[in-house]
Amino acid sequence: MASHIPKVGFVSLGCPKAGSDSERILTQLRAEGYDISKSYQDADLVVVNTCGFIDSAVKESMDAIGEAVKKNGKVIVTGCLGAKKSIIEKEYPNLLAITGPHALNEVMSAVHTHLEKPHDPFSDLVPPQGIRLTPKHYAYLKISEGCNHRCSFCIIPSMRGDLVSRSIDDVMKEAETLVNSGVSEILVISQDTSAYGVDIKYRSGFWNGRPIKTKLYDLAEALGSLGVWIRMHYVYPYPHVDDIIPLMSEGSILSYLDVPFQHASPRILKLMKRPASSENNLLRINKWREVCPDITIRSTFIVGFPGETESEFESLLDFLEQAQLDRVGCFKYSPVDGASANLLDGHVPEEIKEERLQKFMETQARISHKKLQAKVGQTFTVLVDSHDGDYAIARSMADAPDIDGKVFLRDGKLLKPGDFVDVKIESYDQHDLFAGPNV
Numbered sequence: 001m002a003s004h005i006p007k008v009g010f011v012s013l014g015c016p017k018a019g020s021d022s023e024r025i026l027t028q029l030r031a032e033g034y035d036i037s038k039s040y041q042d043a044d045l046v047v048v049n050t051c052g053f054i055d056s057a058v059k060e061s062m063d064a065i066g067e068a069v070k071k072n073g074k075v076i077v078t079g080c081l082g083a084k085k086s087i088i089e090k091e092y093p094n095l096l097a098i099t100g101p102h103a104l105n106e107v108m109s110a111v112h113t114h115l116e117k118p119h120d121p122f123s124d125l126v127p128p129q130g131i132r133l134t135p136k137h138y139a140y141l142k143i144s145e146g147c148n149h150r151c152s153f154c155i156i157p158s159m160r161g162d163l164v165s166r167s168i169d170d171v172m173k174e175a176e177t178l179v180n181s182g183v184s185e186i187l188v189i190s191q192d193t194s195a196y197g198v199d200i201k202y203r204s205g206f207w208n209g210r211p212i213k214t215k216l217y218d219l220a221e222a223l224g225s226l227g228v229w230i231r232m233h234y235v236y237p238y239p240h241v242d243d244i245i246p247l248m249s250e251g252s253i254l255s256y257l258d259v260p261f262q263h264a265s266p267r268i269l270k271l272m273k274r275p276a277s278s279e280n281n282l283l284r285i286n287k288w289r290e291v292c293p294d295i296t297i298r299s300t301f302i303v304g305f306p307g308e309t310e311s312e313f314e315s316l317l318d319f320l321e322q323a324q325l326d327r328v329g330c331f332k333y334s335p336v337d338g339a340s341a342n343l344l345d346g347h348v349p350e351e352i353k354e355e356r357l358q359k360f361m362e363t364q365a366r367i368s369h370k371k372l373q374a375k376v377g378q379t380f381t382v383l384v385d386s387h388d389g390d391y392a393i394a395r396s397m398a399d400a401p402d403i404d405g406k407v408f409l410r411d412g413k414l415l416k417p418g419d420f421v422d423v424k425i426e427s428y429d430q431h432d433l434f435a436g437p438n439v
Helices: 016-031 055-071 085-091 104-114 156-160 168-180 216-224 239-250 266-272 281-291 310-323 350-373
Strands: 007-012 035-037 045-050 075-079 138-142 185-189 204-207 210-213 229-232 256-258 296-303 327-332 379-388 391-396 407-409 420-428 433-438
Touching: 007 016, 007 055, 016 035, 016 045, 016 075, 016 104, 016 138, 016 185, 045 055, 045 104, 055 075, 055 085, 075 104, 138 168, 168 185, 168 204, 168 210, 168 216, 185 216, 210 216, 216 229, 216 239, 229 256, 239 256, 239 281, 281 310, 296 310, 296 350, 310 350, 327 350, 379 407, 391 420, 407 420
Parallel strands: 007 035, 007 045, 045 075, 138 185, 185 229, 256 296, 296 327, 407 433
Antiparallel strands: 204 210, 379 391, 379 420, 391 407, 420 433
């Protein structure tokens, strides 16, 4: 009779950075011989990786913990909400353990305490690229943990700590392993990608027998040599970001930049304590486009921040019209427990925040409509993600997974996820493009 192999259930919530933490925990579990259960009922215990950035995320995480407790009972909580241990303990006092984010060792220690480690696991239980939550053809590459900034609306540093950059050789080794496993796209993530290496004074490492600095440009250049799509996320608009734009123009990395501008008013940005708040972002955007005309710029903004006046909101709309950004997300300001912005004067009434959000999105919708319309008749290289009947669902260089639009390709049922194909755009809707047969 075969011995029982202990099974761990896993629930992963939050952003790609939290997802990267989940992948590391899952990889270690499988490396040690644990099975991963797809149901609460079959699991010997459940790990819930939480998010705690905004109120809605806290509620989602608390609900997920409650569901795991109800359906299994043996629960380990980790992730950003775990940094607020008292909140969780008040609602669920009988959890097996609670850890904060980026806590692989602590989670594994809790698993070992409550679930006997399998006997003599074999190393080939885990593929070289580890266990991933993404499809096989793309992967997130987290280059650092934590953040040195203290934005007044954000509590991430209190949860994840100050910036800790991974060594360049370690990052490149993981990137090579991913490419060798068949990954077609690598998405670079962190809390502050622009600051990569500043905590270790851009210390040099070695890759392919040559010295290479732990720095954004050197990382982008090295990743660009791997022959796959490289997409940059969470890039603050520091001056040195200008250095990587020529790499985009040359095609070494994707001409795509995810830059969270958050607002256009210098006074509001100062109240937000945003890094690079004094930079002329419109000037910088125009310079980027001079070097790389087809660059796609994605950003996020907050409306209704404490003290935001009507004229400052109007200046934000004016910024949108001038910047002509390609991909934009917007959030109403929401007080987060522990954020210093809660102490600011002039909190904006909820109904005004909602009105501003709607007006913001209407303005950006008109901009997006024109940009999508301009793509009709053009030919683009797309990466196939999945299928829907006879349609292949793909993404262009301008589209990051889950947050941007898609390209629906008719007569694409023979294409496989991970395939690159050139297509001609025939039409569009509010968010997505529709393409004809392969060019």
